[in-house]
Amino acid sequence: MIDKERLIWIYKTMLRIRKFEERALSLFESDKLRGSVHLYIGEEAIAATVCSLLRDTDYITSTHRGHGHCIAKGGDLKKAMAELMGKETGFCKGRGGSMHIVDMSKGNLGANAIVGGGIPIAVGGALAASIKKTDQVTVSFFGDGASNQGTFHEGINLAAIWKLPIIFVCENNEFGISVPVKQSTSVKDISVRSKSYDIPGHTVNGNDVFEINKVMEEAIARAKKGEGPTLIECKTYRWFGHWIGDPQLYRTKDEVEAWKEKCPIKTLKKYFLDEKELSKNELDEIEKVIDKEADDAVEFAINSPEPDPSTVMENVFTDIVNF
Amino acid sequence: MSIKTYSQAIKDVIAEEMRKDDAVFIMGEDIAEAGGIFTCTKGLLKEFGSERVRNTPISEAGFVGAGVGAASCGLRPIVELMYMDFAYLAMDQILNQAAKIRYMFGGNVKIPMVIRGQQGIGRGNAGQHSQSVESLFMHIPGVKVVMPSSPSEAAGLLRTAIRDDNPVMFFEHKALYATKGEVPDDPEYSIPFGKANIIREGKDATVICSHLYVQKALNEAEKLAKKNIDIEIIDPRTLIPFDKTTIIKSVKKTGRAIIVHEAHKIAGWGAEIAATIMEEAFEYLDAPVLRLGAKHCTLPFNLGLENAVVPQQEDISKAVKKTLYIS
Numbered sequence: 001m002i003d004k005e006r007l008i009w010i011y012k013t014m015l016r017i018r019k020f021e022e023r024a025l026s027l028f029e030s031d032k033l034r035g036s037v038h039l040y041i042g043e044e045a046i047a048a049t050v051c052s053l054l055r056d057t058d059y060i061t062s063t064h065r066g067h068g069h070c071i072a073k074g075g076d077l078k079k080a081m082a083e084l085m086g087k088e089t090g091f092c093k094g095r096g097g098s099m100h101i102v103d104m105s106k107g108n109l110g111a112n113a114i115v116g117g118g119i120p121i122a123v124g125g126a127l128a129a130s131i132k133k134t135d136q137v138t139v140s141f142f143g144d145g146a147s148n149q150g151t152f153h154e155g156i157n158l159a160a161i162w163k164l165p166i167i168f169v170c171e172n173n174e175f176g177i178s179v180p181v182k183q184s185t186s187v188k189d190i191s192v193r194s195k196s197y198d199i200p201g202h203t204v205n206g207n208d209v210f211e212i213n214k215v216m217e218e219a220i221a222r223a224k225k226g227e228g229p230t231l232i233e234c235k236t237y238r239w240f241g242h243w244i245g246d247p248q249l250y251r252t253k254d255e256v257e258a259w260k261e262k263c264p265i266k267t268l269k270k271y272f273l274d275e276k277e278l279s280k281n282e283l284d285e286i287e288k289v290i291d292k293e294a295d296d297a298v299e300f301a302i303n304s305p306e307p308d309p310s311t312v313m314e315n316v317f318t319d320i321v322n323f
Numbered sequence: 324m325s326i327k328t329y330s331q332a333i334k335d336v337i338a339e340e341m342r343k344d345d346a347v348f349i350m351g352e353d354i355a356e357a358g359g360i361f362t363c364t365k366g367l368l369k370e371f372g373s374e375r376v377r378n379t380p381i382s383e384a385g386f387v388g389a390g391v392g393a394a395s396c397g398l399r400p401i402v403e404l405m406y407m408d409f410a411y412l413a414m415d416q417i418l419n420q421a422a423k424i425r426y427m428f429g430g431n432v433k434i435p436m437v438i439r440g441q442q443g444i445g446r447g448n449a450g451q452h453s454q455s456v457e458s459l460f461m462h463i464p465g466v467k468v469v470m471p472s473s474p475s476e477a478a479g480l481l482r483t484a485i486r487d488d489n490p491v492m493f494f495e496h497k498a499l500y501a502t503k504g505e506v507p508d509d510p511e512y513s514i515p516f517g518k519a520n521i522i523r524e525g526k527d528a529t530v531i532c533s534h535l536y537v538q539k540a541l542n543e544a545e546k547l548a549k550k551n552i553d554i555e556i557i558d559p560r561t562l563i564p565f566d567k568t569t570i571i572k573s574v575k576k577t578g579r580a581i582i583v584h585e586a587h588k589i590a591g592w593g594a595e596i597a598a599t600i601m602e603e604a605f606e607y608l609d610a611p612v613l614r615l616g617a618k619h620c621t622l623p624f625n626l627g628l629e630n631a632v633v634p635q636q637e638d639i640s641k642a643v644k645k646t647l648y649i650s
Contacts, residue, residue, distance in 0.1 A: 102428040120416060
């Protein structure tokens with residue numbers, strides 16, 4: 001069950017991710033931003049819905065395609081854009097970039113550029129909560145590709161034997177770079193892998209906030225009762241390539257266009273109008289505010305200073321600076 | 324002072340630190356009821372319970388990674404690897420995650436975590452259970468590398484490791500577990516990282532060594548002393564950070580340096596030290612810096628063959644004499 005306030009939050013969050021990434025793409029195309037940038041556009045319903053159920057004290061781990069998770073977990077757009085541009089004011093002072101955003105104040109334990117690398121770390125977050133006996137839950141976001149890594153299987157098994165408060169959220173966007181899931185993965189639905197670990201598994205439409213919400217609510221309740229983890233597979237699709245610049249020879253334009261028709265933002269907007277929850281004017285106003293927020297983030301990032309090369313040795317360790 | 328074995332010294336420090344700090348916990352294979360196959364966690368389960376003394380499945384990447392996550396979230400995990408050779412299974416979690424997280428994340432996260440376990444020869448455990456692997460971990464910035472060579476060293480360095488806010492690779496040696504020595508009773512006894520131990524002072528040549536070779540070098544020093552050759556023996560204790568100052572100072576005094584380790588000679592840590600000596604004390608050298616390390620060969624099962632791979636005690640004297648141009 002999603003009340004109106006939360007549903008509007010989800011909508012705004014999806015829009016915030018979309019507007020942020022549209023600007024990142026345009027900056028990239030005008031050579032103002034570089035690096036391996038993996039867009040989440042089309043998949044926003046997952047991060048927004050999952051994080052609408054989390055508090056700042058709850059943990060997530062994220063992926064190379066992590067802007068959406070960061071923003072949905074409450075990450076500041078300015079710091080995120082500045083990090084994408086490698087600026088000192090970014091989340092990681094320009095040391096991490098798009099694939100390594102962290103935001104401990106919001107419980108974001110960090111994005112990870114190693115596919116499946118964040119899964120055991122998320123298990124550790126849940127282990128910390130379990131040992132400290134807090135009621136924190138952890139969500140590990142990862143893609144379909146990660147479900148073929150050993151860390152996925154080791155991590156879920158550990159969480160299952162220790163009954164840790166964690167939800168494994170697999171964002172199945174149909175491709176691992178260029179390889180379709182059916183070529184790389186032995187199962188049609190990744191959620192069936194939950195059976196190996198005797199935990200609940202669900203496959204849902206990853207573009208449908210209501211479907212995602214339903215299984216997430218169950219999973220969180222189970223985690224908080226000390227009953228252990230849940231595996232949720234959200235079937236979705238990325239509108240853009242694996243990274244900006246991907247020639248995308250592995251799929252047709254028609255296929256991409258068909259998925260754009262399933263846009264989670266458009267769907268929810270229609271729902272608001274059909275159900276008369278929000279008027280067109282109210283929706284326009286929301287969009288205007290978020291457009292401004294995204295524009296401000298770009299301006300902030302562009303005007304932010306570059307890191308000082310004399311600080312390059314900082315933070316290898318907490319103590320030793322020079323060797 | 325109490326007389327303790329190397330393994331007792333390790334167990335006692337773990338227990339003392341767990342008593343002092345609720346954030347410290349330990350996990351690994353067979354460490355709970357069984358107390359670890361080398362008894363380094365014997366009795367901990369009974370005192371601290373199964374929340375803080377955890378048997379793990381045989382999933383090195385999984386439980387090392389869980390340690391990284393728990394450390395990110397405010398705990399201070401000690402993760403035992405049954406054999407340091409098994410670190411290879413967790414290499415991404417150690418070297419791509421634990422080592423890099425703090426840096427990549429702009430200093431916003433710390434990883435106070437000890438990964439400890441034993442390595443080396445002595446039991447004929449063959450190719451995948453006998454290697455000395457510490458050099459591998461020096462090459463990737465972000466992990467500290469510690470090599471205790473006696474019970475008191477193990478106690479003092481492990482306490483520092485547990486209290487350190489960074490990932491620490493703590494390399495024990497399987498052939499040292501049963502060795503006995505005096506260990507200070509002070510529950511705060513610790514040895515700072517990056518401070519080499521001058522085991523024996525001497526003027527003719529500097530022998531830099533760790534683990535089993537500390538005792539072997541001492542044995543050779545006695546023999547050499549009878550021939551009026553007076554060697555200085557230095558145990559670096561920690562390879563990252565590394566006490567360059569003490570070693571350079573010693574080499575400037577003796578004019579000769581020999582580095583001895585059980586790790587493979589090729590690209591072993593002796594090469595790093597030799598190069599550093601060349602860069603910083605070249606004009607003081609009276610002979611080329613020599614390295615003794617394991618042959619570039621997988622550790623064999625047969626005990627005679629295993630022993631043949633690593634430097635022999637008498638090789639130390641031979642090398643010292645070579646630097647002194649004595650045949």
